[in-house]
Every structure is written in C-alpha cells, then in structure tokens.
Amino acid sequence: MSHAQGLNVDTPIIPLSESKRFISECLQAVGTPKNHADEMGDLLVEADYRGHYSHGMNRLEMYINDVKSGTCDGKAVPKILKETAATAWVDGQNGLGAVIGNFCMDLAIKKAKEVGIGWVSAKGSNHFGIAGMYTLEAVKEGMLGMSFTNTSPFMAPTRGKQAMLGTNPLSLAAPGKEGDNFVLDMATTAVAVGKIEIAKRKGVPIPEGWAQDKEGHLTTDTANALARGSCLMPLGGSETNSGYKGYGLGFLVEIFCGILGGATYGPNVRKWGTTDRKADLGQCFVAINPNCFAPGFEGRLSDMMGMLRKSAPTDPSKSVLVAGEPEQQHMDAIDKAGGVRYLPNQMESCKRLSEELGVKPLKPLR
C-alpha cells in the first residue's frame, strides 16, 4: 500500500467524481458502453480513494488497451451457465472485470437474501481491480462478502523456483456497527511486485521472505528480485517461516477460481502485461447473511474490533489497527482534501490519454 501518495505529492487535487468521469469517458471513447465504463470508473476510483493507487487510475491505460485491441470485450454481458438457490456458475464472456464482478456479487447477495448464502464462481473474466470492491457491496446490504481472483503467475511454491501461481488475492468484508467495517483485502504472496519496485527506486534492500532469485534462493537485492525468472514468495516467506501456508492459501484461491470456475489456472494464466490471448481469469464471490446465524453480529464484530484497538501496543505511538483501518484513514484524508493527488507521471499519462482519445482533460479542484 502506498497511502502517502494521495497526500504528499505536489500535483493538483482531482475530485473523485472528476476521476470517475475521466475514466468512464476514456473507456467509452474506445467503444465501451456507458454503463460498463461507469462501473470501471467506480472501481478504479475506489482503489485510489482507499489508497491502493496501483489498482486505480494507474491501471486505466491497460484496460483501454485491452478493450482497444479486442483482448477484452467492453460490451460483453456475463451469462449464468448453471444455478441453484445458493450457487451459480457464470461465464464472464471476456467482459470487463468490474462488470463481471458486480454481476456475480449482486447475484450472490440476492441468493444470500433468500437462502442465507450465495456462492458464485466465474470463468472468462478479466482483472477485477481491488478484491475489496465487491466485498464492500455485500457489506452495504448488511452481509459478509468474500471475493477471490486468480492472476498472472508470479509466485513460486515452497521448494520451487518457477512461478506457478499468481498473487491470488482474497477479501473478506464484514459489517460492524455504524459503518465501522472489517475489510481484509490481501494478496496471498508476502508482498506485491510494486513494493519491490518502490524499494528499488529508494535504493534499499528488501527483507528476506519477499522474493527469491531465478535460482530459487532468498534474495534481499532488488535487482535480483526483479530480474527475469525471479519469483515472489508466498505469505510467510521461507519454509522455516511457514511459507507453505501462504502457498497453500494461494492454491486455495486458485481452487475457488480457476479450478471451480473452469477458467485458466496456475502457470497457464497468461503472463502479466501480455495481451496475445484472452485472460480467461477465474473469480469467486460469496455473500453470507448474518441474520441466518446468531443475532447481534454487528455488535460482536464492533466489540472485537474495539478490544483490538484498545489492546496494549508494543510501541505506544503505534496503536493496533484492524483490517480496513489504514484505508479508512486514507479515505478520511481524501475527503478532507476534496480529492486525490496523482503522481506527476500519472498526470502526464492522463494528459496523453485525453489527447489521444479526445476526452476532456482531468479538471483539478481549483
């Protein structure tokens, strides 16, 4: 996470609504229907708002290229292939990730309202942005949400030196009292590639357990960690530090996505940044209705979060946080500022897109 970016950069403030307008119009300019383009705008801006800048405006150009080249079908509407009262198998038909994710999570919520739980697995999807986008939709309906996606291969299994699984993120969001929600949104690798890139830019070594070199050995050298053939390590890092658990969790995500959904899986998923073939990602969306279990879910969750926040910190200046809290702090800061500040090279990329696509440039707050 790069929470500092939205506050410490000397670029103009862009209101969230303006970012959404810009993203949607860019995608419309390459032939995406307005409703689909709007869903992508909501998705990318939510990522920026939450401080996950790598998954926000930063990804716009990639999505535009996918639609322009026809690798992804901006017009495609997901289709239910098989259905029970509580489950569905969906073909994303190679549509935009946000369109498929929203469709599947809406379906899961509908089923959870009726029978307590909805479990939806999709094939034929594309990158769906931050996993937390969809689980927060469930929370808006008073439910617990889970989402999973497979991704391009980056992670070596414990004892291995080949990239066999992706960063395979998972999210769980759950409603506390008065909008104080639990929002876990994490890759099952120790870190994402972006964190290593930032260390490289700063010229500092990375901790042991983030990455391994192309021979499969632990490395703290950013050049080795980013060289061709290197791999991310699973959460936990080395085998001694139980990295096999992170590897197992990455596989769990793949089981719910590529294997259950019948999408491409594991090392067969296309390499990151390539567009020679369809992504055919697998994804999974779950909604759970807490009213079907013990009454008072929100109160208990808030109580538990409160106990954690009030528990004794190791360093008195750093209190214990719960999942979703760093993001909430970032959102509060963005609200106060009236918008997001993008990095200078991001602003330039937006300017270029605006010229290429004939879209009105981003208009700063003042």
Place this chain on the structure above:
Amino acid sequence: MSHAQGLNVDTPIIPLSESKRFISECLQAVGTPKNHADEMGDLLVEADYRGHYSHGMNRLEMYINDVKSGTCDGKAVPKILKETAATAWVDGQNGLGAVIGNFCMDLAIKKAKEVGIGWVSAKGSNHFGIAGMYTLEAVKEGMLGMSFTNTSPFMAPTRGKQAMLGTNPLSLAAPGKEGDNFVLDMATTAVAVGKIEIAKRKGVPIPEGWAQDKEGHLTTDTANALARGSCLMPLGGSETNSGYKGYGLGFLVEIFCGILGGATYGPNVRKWGTTDRKADLGQCFVAINPNCFAPGFEGRLSDMMGMLRKSAPTDPSKSVLVAGEPEQQHMDAIDKAGGVRYLPNQMESCKRLSEELGVKPLKPLR
C-alpha cells in the same frame, strides 16, 4: 508437524484400530456414550495417522479430564437453532468437539447435496482436534470442505503485545482424481506453540517471526518466547513481512466462528489448559458441491497438483509438495509399519490411564 515421531521412536507399534479402541474405552469409562467416544477415537487416531501427534493420543488425557470434571458434557447432542436450505446455526450444547464437528459437517454436506453449498456455524463447542478431519468428510462425498475454529488466545495482533486471538486454524480439502486430494490444514499463526517447545528441547534458537517476548519484541530465544506474557506471531511474522495479513486471517477465522456463531471470541476465550468455565468455542463448517460449477473439477485439480509437483525445485533433492502430501507420506509409512509408535512418555501416560480407568492396556502389534 512432527512426522518423524511415528517412525523413529523405539516403542512398540500400536495398530490404529487398537488406539481407537483404547481412546473410546477410556472416554466411556468416564461416562461418555459409546457412539460419542468412538467419534473421539476416530478423530484422535486420524491426527496420529496424519502425523499431527500433538492433536492425537496426546490430547486424550485433556478430553478425559474435561468430561470427568463436567467442563464438557460427553453426552450432549448438538441442536439446530436456525436453518435455511443452505445454512444452519447450531448450539453444540457443550458437547465433545468431534460430535459437534461431525454433526455440523454432515449437515453442511446434506445441504450442499441439495442446493450446492452448506454453511454451518456453531457455538457452545469444545476443541475439535484437527480441522482437516471434517473437511476430509466432505471430500469422501466428492465435495470441497472448509472448517474453522477459534481457540484460546495465543496470538498478538500486529503492533500489539497482548494475546488477542488464538492459533485459529482453517482447513480446505478438495477432491482430486483417484483419491489424490488437496488438504490444507493450517494455523493462522506462523507456528504452533509445540514447534517452539521442540526448539527449546533441542536447545536451538527459533527464527525471527515465530514469537514475540512479553514486551512485544521479536525474539529468537525459546525461553523468552515461552515466558509468561509472550505471544505467538501471526503468519508472516513482523509487519515488514506482512504479518498483518496473518493477523487478518486469524480475525477472518474468528469472524466465521465466535462472531457469526455467537460463541465466546477473541481474548474472552478461556486460557489454554484452564477448565474453570465452559470453552464455548465457535466453529464453522462448509461443504461445496463442485457439480454446481464447471464440470471436471477433479481432473483440473489433479492437473494443477501434477504441474506443481513436476515444477522445477530449488534443491533437486526436495521436490515441490502440495498441501496434504506430507501427511499422505506419513500415512503410507504407518500403513506399511502396521501402526503408530508413540513416544515413551505417551506410552506411560496411556498405561497410567489404563490403570486409573480400568481399561485394557494398549496392545502392541506383536
């Protein structure tokens, strides 16, 4: 895991059926009905068989004491409090963990047969042994299974120095072809207490990231790691190594258990080894019917496991494994030997129990 124990100890071989007989008769001797005592026998012996000796015969004395003291009700039958086609909320009524776990997983499987998924949360439970016991039940029916339990507080949240969550294990088991199954069964802490105890016995330091001392600082000293007020660290270890993800996963387990099920949660769960009050653990059991999703689940899972096993290893003498494989290797060795070899102090403890309870002693293979 202490897979070597069952092979390298100089004690007589005990057939699995004999261990089951012994466990069941001991529990019956303190007033447990035979059917419940048999379920506990199956559970503990499965743990030994899979090489998880800490959760097998090793726990018998604890369960006997729980039943004898009335802290746990050996006769209690679980009760469904609320139900939909896909979900159930169960009161374990303070019964034995295996009895509640089997009841809930059977219920989840029944629902998954009908509507594709069954999600069951329970309160009022006791230690349920290895989480994989229940998920393997789902696999026997051709389904995916998940199980979760909260446990006594042991883990400090990232940035904290108080034990606020347990080792909170989770399991996912899924059927591959011809009985080649994926079985993930892991604590969400970096390691269990037992691993630190083994290092202490060996007189070797522990790696950074397993435990923190009572001040909340990383420690590699086993005495500090086991001292009063020390804590286990979440999977990942320190904040730098993304320990907050392991902390988030431990909280995820608590959400599905204590919070969803309305059981005791977090730091309120009774301390390990205490019996002054009921455990009132929360647990969660899920069955997913792969036939409700893309056809050919088992083939894809086996294909993925095969690719992983054949992927390039870092050390050519150690091939890449998949979750459940170390256990399978252990089971094969036990089958070949005709039974388990228990540690000498375990054999003594069984002898003492046999005398105290008037139960026929363990009879070795020959």
